[in-house]
Amino acid sequence: MTPFLTRTRGRQRLHWxxxxxxxxxxxxxxxxxxxxxxxxxxxFKTERELQHYPPRLLPYVQKMEKVPGYSDPLPVFKVTAGPxxxxxxxxxxxxxxxxxxxxxxxxQTIVKVPIxxxxxxxxxxxxxxxxxxxxxxFNFFQFFYNSTFITVVATIxxxxxxxxxxxxxxxxxxRGRGTVMALIIGTLMIPPTVVLVPLFLIVxxxxxxxxxxxxxxxxxxxxTGVFLLRQYMxxxxxxxxxxxRMDKASEWKIYWRIILPLSxxxxxxxxxxSIMWRWNDFLWxxxxxxxxxxxxxxxxxxxxxxxxxxxxxxxxxxxxxxxVPIVAVFAFLQKYIATGIASTGGK
Amino acid sequence: xxxxxxRGVTKAYGAAQVIKGVDLHVAQGEFCVFxxxxxxxxxxxxxxxxxxxxxxxGEVRIGGxxxxxxxxxxxxxxxxxxxxALYPHMTVRQNLSFGLENxxxxxxxxxxxxxxxxxxLQIDKxxxxxxxxxxxxxxxxxxxxxxxxxxxxxxxFDEPLSNLDAELRVEMRGEISRLHRRINNTMIYxxxxxxxxxxxxxxxxxLRDGRLEQFGRPLDLYNTPDNTFVAGFxxxxxxxxxxxxxxxxxxxxxxxTTVPLPAGKFQLAExxxxxxxxxxxxxxPGNAGLPLTVASVERLGGESYLYGTAPDGTxxxxxxxxxxxxxxxxxxxxxxxxxxxxxxxxxxxRSLLRKDA
Numbered sequence: 001m002t003p004f005l006t007r008t009r010g011r012q013r014l015h016w017x018x019x020x021x022x023x024x025x026x027x028x029x030x031x032x033x034x035x036x037x038x039x040x041x042x043x044f045k046t047e048r049e050l051q052h053y054p055p056r057l058l059p060y061v062q063k064m065e066k067v068p069g070y071s072d073p074l075p076v077f078k079v080t081a082g083p084x085x086x087x088x089x090x091x092x093x094x095x096x097x098x099x100x101x102x103x104x105x106x107x108q109t110i111v112k113v114p115i116x117x118x119x120x121x122x123x124x125x126x127x128x129x130x131x132x133x134x135x136x137x138f139n140f141f142q143f144f145y146n147s148t149f150i151t152v153v154a155t156i157x158x159x160x161x162x163x164x165x166x167x168x169x170x171x172x173x174x175r176g177r178g179t180v181m182a183l184i185i186g187t188l189m190i191p192p193t194v195v196l197v198p199l200f201l202i203v204x205x206x207x208x209x210x211x212x213x214x215x216x217x218x219x220x221x222x223x224t225g226v227f228l229l230r231q232y233m234x235x236x237x238x239x240x241x242x243x244x245r246m247d248k249a250s251e252w253k254i255y256w257r258i259i260l261p262l263s264x265x266x267x268x269x270x271x272x273x274s275i276m277w278r279w280n281d282f283l284w285x286x287x288x289x290x291x292x293x294x295x296x297x298x299x300x301x302x303x304x305x306x307x308x309x310x311x312x313x314x315x316x317x318x319x320x321x322x323x324v325p326i327v328a329v330f331a332f333l334q335k336y337i338a339t340g341i342a343s344t345g346g347k
Numbered sequence: 348x349x350x351x352x353x354r355g356v357t358k359a360y361g362a363a364q365v366i367k368g369v370d371l372h373v374a375q376g377e378f379c380v381f382x383x384x385x386x387x388x389x390x391x392x393x394x395x396x397x398x399x400x401x402x403x404x405g406e407v408r409i410g411g412x413x414x415x416x417x418x419x420x421x422x423x424x425x426x427x428x429x430x431x432a433l434y435p436h437m438t439v440r441q442n443l444s445f446g447l448e449n450x451x452x453x454x455x456x457x458x459x460x461x462x463x464x465x466x467x468l469q470i471d472k473x474x475x476x477x478x479x480x481x482x483x484x485x486x487x488x489x490x491x492x493x494x495x496x497x498x499x500x501x502x503x504f505d506e507p508l509s510n511l512d513a514e515l516r517v518e519m520r521g522e523i524s525r526l527h528r529r530i531n532n533t534m535i536y537x538x539x540x541x542x543x544x545x546x547x548x549x550x551x552x553x554l555r556d557g558r559l560e561q562f563g564r565p566l567d568l569y570n571t572p573d574n575t576f577v578a579g580f581x582x583x584x585x586x587x588x589x590x591x592x593x594x595x596x597x598x599x600x601x602x603x604t605t606v607p608l609p610a611g612k613f614q615l616a617e618x619x620x621x622x623x624x625x626x627x628x629x630x631x632p633g634n635a636g637l638p639l640t641v642a643s644v645e646r647l648g649g650e651s652y653l654y655g656t657a658p659d660g661t662x663x664x665x666x667x668x669x670x671x672x673x674x675x676x677x678x679x680x681x682x683x684x685x686x687x688x689x690x691x692x693x694x695x696x697r698s699l700l701r702k703d704a
Binding site: 237239240242243244245246247248249250253257258261262 | 424432445446
């Protein structure tokens with residue numbers, strides 16, 4: 001890995017193209033990875049810190065101290081001017097521009113300090129409460145389950161029916177095969193938003209509105225998937241199928257035992273595409289799902305955004321949690337994407 | 348009983364007729380080779396016998412029963428393909444047992460038969476390897492093994508050796524012949540290589556253009572070809588053909604020479620246009636006879652071949668035993684051996700040999 005990353009054109013010194021290449025690559029890393037990093041750091045900031053101006057990179061929290069006589073911990077400030085200058089005090093309450101503070105060693109005596117004369121005492125710390133809140137106040141696991149169920153089941157169904165269609169279109173010679181193929185490819189030219197209303201009406205008539213199946217079924221057959229798999233299956237020699245027929249394999253068995261295992265690289269590509277699409281899908285679930293207990297993660301994220309105020313801390317924490325599975329899937333399966341696409345229609 | 352009988356079998360793709368009525372009977376235990384130039388329909392015919400290709404007309408009978416409407420699996424045949432068609436994702440063992448599993452054979456029997464077949468074909472060391480880890484010859488053995496384990500009524504081979512190099516081809520040829528002697532099943536073997544046909548076959552079926560040109564034992568085809576096509580196809584190098592006319596019990600060739608014919612051997616009509624066929628070893632360089640301009644000489648050590656043209660432009664190949672002194676560019680005379688000559692009608696290309704003679 002290291003020799004690969006540090007490969008240069010110049011032998012001893014860096015060639016000017018090396019400088020350019022590295023500069024370009026660093027810019028790319030910054031552009032693509034920067035926002036994600038910012039998101040992750042921000043998800044560990046308190047709501048107060050998120051509102052802080054100017055924004056700071058690291059998450060800070062204010063020091064809190066338990067003072068005898070007060071039930072809740074009090075925020076700690078450092079006084080910068082006046083008689084208490086240089087001392088740390090706990091703020092009891094704030095009235096207008098005046099802050100009422102006590103010294104921790106003399107909790108009974110309330111001193112009034114102008115707010116411009118005090119500075120919060122802060123240190124870097126992760127506000128994990130954002131995440132804890134997701135699980136306590138919102139039903140995160142329900143959303144996670146809904147998203148996972150839709151993604152997994154829809155991907156399995158997609159792989160199954162797309163591969164069956166692709167098998168028929170690549171290995172059986174029947175009248176109208178070209179027309180069917182053209183129709184399937186043709187649907188790629190219709191934007192999904194155009195069919196949104198008719199699709200809604202159909203799904204409603206089937207009684208699938210506000211069920212997870214109402215999200216899964218309409219998008220199960222994809223033209224891209226059929227095309228991708230068909231192109232791959234065309235490369236499987238017909239003689240292997242003939243050999244299986246001589247071996248008394250039924251057509252189903254040929255599909256299941258011969259075609260599917262041999263199409264594994266293309267299936268992996270389609271699985272990755274399907275998982276990413278289903279997991280990130282927003283528009284159709286928004287239309288098909290109504291009750292909150294059926295919401296996917298993406299819909300739940302949306303519900304954090306109100307018209308007047310937005311719970312940014314929860315939103316960011318949940319965004320991070322939503323990203324994790326898709327990053328994991330991509331990290332483990334990304335090598336199939338390159339190999340699979342290279343060996344299907346793309347070459 | 349597992350003989351094979353074809354009765355007026357035809358195959359048409361739309362208007363194009365590929366197999367134009369073939370009648371054939373292959374007896375139980377015979378090794379029959381379908382031979383012919385590419386595009387003659389021999390592979391199609393084999394696929395029709397196997398059931399992979401539907402039959403447009405006529406009957407295919409196996410063991411006396413009509414199998415036209417049975418699928419490939421129900422006919423009880425096994426096929427070895429040109430590209431081997433092994434299942435790439437399965438090990439050799441799985442490749443061999445796949446067919447038996449589909450027949451729902453008991454596990455112990457599958458293991459037993461796979462082991463026996465693997466030992467017979469000497470692939471028992473590779474049973475757990477994938478086809479991609481095997482050499483061409485080993486893959487070919489696995490493909491044959493896959494056919495053997497099924498214990499089929501008839502074996503079908505579709506040009507199984509054409510992907511192998513020359514040396515391996517000779518070796519596998521011997522192996523398939525040994526296999527046939529050992530299990531003594533009916534085998535149908537398709538090839539375009541007439542040497543394979545001559546060396547392996549009990550019976551050869553020569554096909555051209557979807558028609559059966561001649562069917563018989565290899566030497567019968569060699570000695571008494573029915574027409575010029577079979578005469579030219581069987582035997583290597585191919586037979587020389589000279590056009591001429593019948594003149595008083597002899598043939599006057601267009602090249603100018605007159606060749607006397609054995610009396611009573613051929614059906615002769617005075618003045619008829621005929622084609623005289625003489626194999627390269629039926630001619631000898633001599634003092635008098637057909638003049639030949641030698642264009643090139645192939646010296647193989649033990650034997651030599653002369654290539655040249657007759658005065659009328661006919662290309663001629665002459666076999667000469669031993670080493671010859673004749674140089675390219677010289678004019679020689681060829682003595683034609685009329686006893687080994689074949690005579691065909693130029694119009695119908697059919698043999699003029701008297702059948703009763």
